[in-house]
Amino acid sequence: MLTYILRRTLMMIPVVLVISVIVFWIIQLPPGDYVSSHVMELQKEGEQLSAAEQDALRERYGLDQPWYAQYLAWIWGILTRGDLGYSFAYSQPVLAVVERYMATTLIVAVASMVFTYVVAIPIGVYSAVKQYSVGDYVFTTVGFLGMATPNFLLAIILMYLSYIWFGNPMLGLQSPEYAAQGWSPARVLDMLRHLVIPVVVIGTASTCELIRVMRGQMLDEMTKQHVLTARAKGVKESTNLRKYSLRAALNPIVSTIGWSLTAIFTGSTITAIVLNLPTQGPVMLDALMAQDMYLAGAWLGFMAILTVIGTLISDILLAWLDPRIRDERRARA
Amino acid sequence: MTTTPEDTTPPAHLVLTVEDLAVHVPTEHGLLRAVDGVSFEVRAGRTLGIVGESGSGKSLTAKSLLRLHPAAFRESGRVLLHGADGSGADGTDALDIMELRRDGPMIRAVRGRRIALIFQEPMTAFSPLHTIGDQIMEAILLHRTADRAEARDICLEWMLRVGIGDAQRRIDQYPHEFSGGMRQRAMIAMALSCEPEVLIADEPTTALDVTIQAQVLELMQELQAETGMAIVFITHDLAVVAGTCDEVAVMYLGRIVEQAPVRELFANPQHPYTRGLLRSIPRFGMGRDERLQAIEGTVPQAIDLPAMCSFRDRCGARIEGVCETAEPRLLELTDRHQVRCFLHDPDAPVPDQPVGSTESTASDPAHAPVVPEESPA
Ligand SMILES: Nc1ncnc2c1ncn2[C@@H]1O[C@H](COP(=O)(O)OP(=O)(O)OP(=O)(O)O)[C@@H](O)[C@H]1O
Ligand code: SF4
Ligand SMILES: [Mg+2]
Numbered sequence: 001m002l003t004y005i006l007r008r009t010l011m012m013i014p015v016v017l018v019i020s021v022i023v024f025w026i027i028q029l030p031p032g033d034y035v036s037s038h039v040m041e042l043q044k045e046g047e048q049l050s051a052a053e054q055d056a057l058r059e060r061y062g063l064d065q066p067w068y069a070q071y072l073a074w075i076w077g078i079l080t081r082g083d084l085g086y087s088f089a090y091s092q093p094v095l096a097v098v099e100r101y102m103a104t105t106l107i108v109a110v111a112s113m114v115f116t117y118v119v120a121i122p123i124g125v126y127s128a129v130k131q132y133s134v135g136d137y138v139f140t141t142v143g144f145l146g147m148a149t150p151n152f153l154l155a156i157i158l159m160y161l162s163y164i165w166f167g168n169p170m171l172g173l174q175s176p177e178y179a180a181q182g183w184s185p186a187r188v189l190d191m192l193r194h195l196v197i198p199v200v201v202i203g204t205a206s207t208c209e210l211i212r213v214m215r216g217q218m219l220d221e222m223t224k225q226h227v228l229t230a231r232a233k234g235v236k237e238s239t240n241l242r243k244y245s246l247r248a249a250l251n252p253i254v255s256t257i258g259w260s261l262t263a264i265f266t267g268s269t270i271t272a273i274v275l276n277l278p279t280q281g282p283v284m285l286d287a288l289m290a291q292d293m294y295l296a297g298a299w300l301g302f303m304a305i306l307t308v309i310g311t312l313i314s315d316i317l318l319a320w321l322d323p324r325i326r327d328e329r330r331a332r333a
Numbered sequence: 334m335t336t337t338p339e340d341t342t343p344p345a346h347l348v349l350t351v352e353d354l355a356v357h358v359p360t361e362h363g364l365l366r367a368v369d370g371v372s373f374e375v376r377a378g379r380t381l382g383i384v385g386e387s388g389s390g391k392s393l394t395a396k397s398l399l400r401l402h403p404a405a406f407r408e409s410g411r412v413l414l415h416g417a418d419g420s421g422a423d424g425t426d427a428l429d430i431m432e433l434r435r436d437g438p439m440i441r442a443v444r445g446r447r448i449a450l451i452f453q454e455p456m457t458a459f460s461p462l463h464t465i466g467d468q469i470m471e472a473i474l475l476h477r478t479a480d481r482a483e484a485r486d487i488c489l490e491w492m493l494r495v496g497i498g499d500a501q502r503r504i505d506q507y508p509h510e511f512s513g514g515m516r517q518r519a520m521i522a523m524a525l526s527c528e529p530e531v532l533i534a535d536e537p538t539t540a541l542d543v544t545i546q547a548q549v550l551e552l553m554q555e556l557q558a559e560t561g562m563a564i565v566f567i568t569h570d571l572a573v574v575a576g577t578c579d580e581v582a583v584m585y586l587g588r589i590v591e592q593a594p595v596r597e598l599f600a601n602p603q604h605p606y607t608r609g610l611l612r613s614i615p616r617f618g619m620g621r622d623e624r625l626q627a628i629e630g631t632v633p634q635a636i637d638l639p640a641m642c643s644f645r646d647r648c649g650a651r652i653e654g655v656c657e658t659a660e661p662r663l664l665e666l667t668d669r670h671q672v673r674c675f676l677h678d679p680d681a682p683v684p685d686q687p688v689g690s691t692e693s694t695a696s697d698p699a700h701a702p703v704v705p706e707e708s709p710a
Contacts, residue, residue, distance in 0.1 A: 225457040232399055232452075233445035233472040233523070237436050244460050251462075323507040324461055 004329055005316060012308045019304040020297070021071065027293045027300070028067045034088045034291045035063060041290075061088060074294060085294030089287065094298045097283065104173055105279040108198055108268065113260065115203040116210055121253075124214020125246060128222065139211060146208035155201045155274040162197060170197050171276045198275050202268045206260065210253070217249035224248075255318040258310025262303060347415050348530050348563045349375040349398070349448070350427070354410035356393045356402065356587075363636040364407075367393045369587040370663075371410075373580075375531060378557065380564040382578030382595070384571055384610065390587040390635075391567045392453065395535045398565075399444050400435045414447060414530075446476040449524035451534045455516040455541070459508035465516075466504035469523040476527040491522040495552060514545035518552070525556060532557075533565045538573070550577055572614045575599060580669075583607050586643045587635050589663070593670040603672040605650045642675065650676060658682045 035057045039049050049057075058064045062073060077083040084094035127136040159169040173194045178187045221227070222245045230240050269281030280299060287296040319326045356368035368390040375381050383391050396402055398412055413427040433440040444450075452458045459468055466488055473484040485504070492500035495518040508516060517537060524532055534553065538546040554577060557564055566578055574581055574595065582592040583606065591604040602608045633643070641657040642648070648656065655675050659682055663673045675681040 224460075225452060225454055226460040228396075228401060229450075229452060229458045229520075230460070230468075230471070231444070232401060232450040234441040234443075234475050235471060236441065243463075248460070248462055322462060323464075324509045327507075327509070 001316075001319070001326075001329075004319075005312075008312050008315070012305075012312065015308055016301070016305055017075075019308075020075065020301045023300040023304065024071045024074070024293070024297050025067060027288070027291070027296050028070070030291065032291065033058070033063045034061065034293065037289070037291050038088070061086070070293075074297065084298040087287070087292055087295040089290050089292040089295070094295050097295055098280075098298060098302070101278060101280045101283055104277070105281075108173070108195070108202065108272075108277060108279050111195055111199045112203040112206075112268070113257075115199045116207045116260075117253075119203075120207045120210035121214055121250070124211045125218055125241075125249075127211065127215040128218030129241065131219065136215075143208040143211050146204045149204070151201050151205065151268075151271045152274045154204060155197065155271050158197045158201060159275070170194050173198075173278055198268075198271065198277055201271050201275070206263070213253065214249065217252065218245055221245040221248045251318065251321050254321060255314045257317070258307075258312070258314035262307045262310055345376040345378050347374055348377050349415070349565075350411070350413040351375075351394075351398070352411040352413070354394065354397055354412065354431075355408065356390070356397050357407040358393075359405060359407070360636065362634070366635040366638065367587050368397065369635070371582075371584070371587075371589055373582050373589070373592065375563045375565055377530070377563050378561045379579045380557065380566050380577055382574040382581040383565060383567045383584055384569065384574055384581060385584035386569055388586075389584040391569075391584055392535050394584075395450065395533045395565065395567055398430065398531075398533060399448055399450060400430060400433060400440050401450075402435070404435065414443065441475075445472045445524075445529070446527050447529055448531045448533065449527065449529040451517075451520050451524050451532065451537045453536045453539060455513055455520055455537075458520055459516065461508055464505050464507055465511060465519050466506075469504075469519065469526055472523055473526050487526060488522070491526045492519070494556070495519070495522045495525070496548070497522070514541055514549065517541060517545075517549055521549070521552065521556075525560070525562075528560060529562060531563045531565065533567070535567045536569070537566075539568070539570075546573075553577075571610050583610065586633065586638075588643070588673065589671075590644065590673045591671065597670055601670075603666060603670070603677060604674050605648045605676075606644050609647075609649075652676070652681075655682050 035054050038057075039054060042049060055064070062070055065073075074085050077085060082095075084098065086092075087094050087097050090097050123139050127139050130136050159171070163169040170193065174187065174191050175194070178190055181187060222241070224244075227240055227244050230244055231237075235243075268277075268279070269285055271277070272279045272281040273285075284296065284299050286292070287299070319329055351371060351373050354368060354371040355366070358365040358367050371390075371394055373381060373383075383394065385391055393402070397408055400408075402408060408431060410431060412430040414430055415427045428443070430440065430443060433443070459465065466485070469488045469491070470481070470484045473487050474481070477487065478484055489500045489504060492504060497503055497515060497518050503511075503515075511519060517540075521537070532553075537553070538549050541549060550573065553564065556562075566574070568574060578595050580592070581595050581598045582589045583598075583604065584590070585606050591598070591602070591607045593601075598607065599611065602611055633646070635643070639657075640660050642651075642661050645651055645656045652675055661673050661675045661678060661681075663671050664677050665671050666677060
């Protein structure tokens with residue numbers, strides 16, 4: 001198993017490198033570059049930049065070089081100095097921008113995931129065990145509504161309700177008065193309260209999806225022959241449910257944890273804009289639109305690594321959970 | 334009539350009596366009378382064979398004996414489990430399994446402990462995520478001891494007894510590391526580890542190849558001789574029945590159509606369906622797995638059956654004007670040979686019109702129903 005993990009980790013390196021090339025190439029694909037989009041911005045505000053000034057800017061940022069030369073310089077910087085490049089829009093090193101948003105992004109993403117699993121799995125199991133009961137129908141209906149409601153709409157509704165009920169739409173991730181303070185219990189509490197709406201909004205669609213998957217999985221597992229075998233041995237229904245059906249039904253869900261994390265990462269941009277969340281989604285969008293290429297590249301590269309690691313984690317979990325897969329791996333190793 | 338050795342020995346005590354068992358399954362097309370009016374007895378140390386084509390209701394009957402059906406199925410009849418020493422054989426203090434709640438502790442104490450079940454498919458009967466040992470020990474821990482070390486010893490002992498060599502290593506292996514034959518052995522070990530009074534084996538060898546099949550059958554017989562348990566042996570293969578069973582019940586479309594001691598049945602089959610099945614037994618030199626089309630036609634679904642002999646459409650001996658007028662009843666030819674067919678019923682309805690050309694069915698039962706040939710226009 002250890003050798004397997006080691007081998008997979010080594011294999012990640014070329015994969016991530018290839019992805020970074022593709023990502024970089026795609027980012028510079030649209031016509032123009034940061035300077036030209038910057039000039040357009042300035043023009044809107046009535047300012048002009050002469051052609052000479054533009055060229056000077058290009059030279060300073062290295063934008064006059066072909067894209068692969070830019071890419072090589074960038075990746076060389078990352079590998080040798082850990083330098084992710086420079087964000088034109090923020091006039092800061094990319095690393096500083098990333099650092100600022102990383103923690104909140106992770107908090108929102110992980111909290112949404114936990115919400116999804118904690119809510120969806122029990123409901124899915126309940127719906128399967130009590131198939132066609134009133135509760136099952138209610139959850140199914142709510143589930144379809146949840147999947148069909150666009151996130152931004154849900155966000156606006158919740159903000160509105162929060163405003164009506166608590167006099168505060170709960171924008172952002174913390175109240176302004178805490179922004180300058182150090183961490184205190186009150187600040188943590190404030191943040192948790194602010195997390196509710198984003199987590200519900202971001203988590204609802206995947207929760208509803210997961211309820212359906214879980215219900216289907218459970219129904220499938222509960223009618224398996226080996227469950228009947230266990231019942232015929234005199235095993236209690238509750239034991240049967242937990243030991244055989246639930247355990248087996250969770251397998252495919254566990255195995256997708258890895259990349260559902262990235263999905264939540266990327267899927268929440270619009271929500272983050274609507275709710276004014278200090279997370280990476282809006283920053284990323286701006287960077288792409290402004291062709292702030294190193295910032296965009298760094299983030300997309302980070303996502304790629306996350307996806308690859310997520311897949312690895314899933315694979316490890318799956319092998320840990322399922323002896324058949326474990327043996328298959330061992331045979332190939 | 335032949336006299337068989339078992340006719341002379343005093344009958345072993347009754348372990349299980351099934352009376353008028355019915356399992357009706359609600360389906361979208363109507364109520365499926367998958368098992369209807371089935372009665373039989375099982376005696377200690379003896380083997381009852383239940384034979385019939387696919388879909389005749391054998392597995393549903395077996396599952397009914399342990400109340401394994403979902404609540405939506407409509408079951409009726411009695412399944413009496415007598416005391417282990419035969420004390421309840423007169424039916425007084427027998428346990429009626431059909432009266433037990435299907436998820437209650439009473440039925441759980443019977444399942445695996447007093448009546449054990451071996452299923453049709455060894456490949457799917459074990460959970461792929463748990464070790465074989467874990468799954469065998471589960472029954473032992475439920476019914477025999479709470480001590481894990483002791484349960485493991487019992488498990489190892491039974492694995493060795495059913496011929497799983499190297500049990501010390503194999504006990505911690507997973508089902509996918511077992512071949513089909515080995516899995517069926519493990520299944521038998523699991524079923525027998527709590528020393529049940531009745532073992533129900535639902536086509537235990539169908540999925541196995543011929544040599545393994547023979548080994549498993551032999552093993553079951555050996556263990557029966559050692560433990561004195563009763564076996565209900567379900568199969569669609571009469572050839573297997575000949576070597577393993579004492580009594581045979583032939584099922585067709587949810588009903589028992591003929592029941593007799595095994596030699597009697599083979600020497601003197603009375604129901605046209607039984608005769609058809611007997612003819613389909615492969616002879617020597619014929620591949621066992623090339624499944625013969627036993628009897629012309631297919632088994633209809635037991636939904637909305639009219640009140641007539643359900644074998645009528647496929648029967649070569651059908652009596653026009655009789656077999657479609659009512660359902661034949663189960664007749665006692667002797668006290669141990671019963672058949673459900675108008676051919677043997679002195680009180681059979683009288684045909685509407687005289688039937689001149691009825692063939693002598695006893696001498697030539699091979700005839701298929703006469704189909705009028707279409708003449709080309
Ligand atoms: N869960 C179920 N729901 C609906 N119908 C069922 C169900 N299980 C079995 N049946 C039907 O009941 C009838 C008898 O099935 P059963 O499994 O007892 O047949 P069998 O004699 O064991 O056949 P086989 O040799 O194929 O195992 C069949 O027509 C089958 O389609
Ligand atoms: S009752 Fe009639 S149709 Fe049915 S098996 Fe007997 S002869 Fe054939
Ligand atoms: Mg069956």
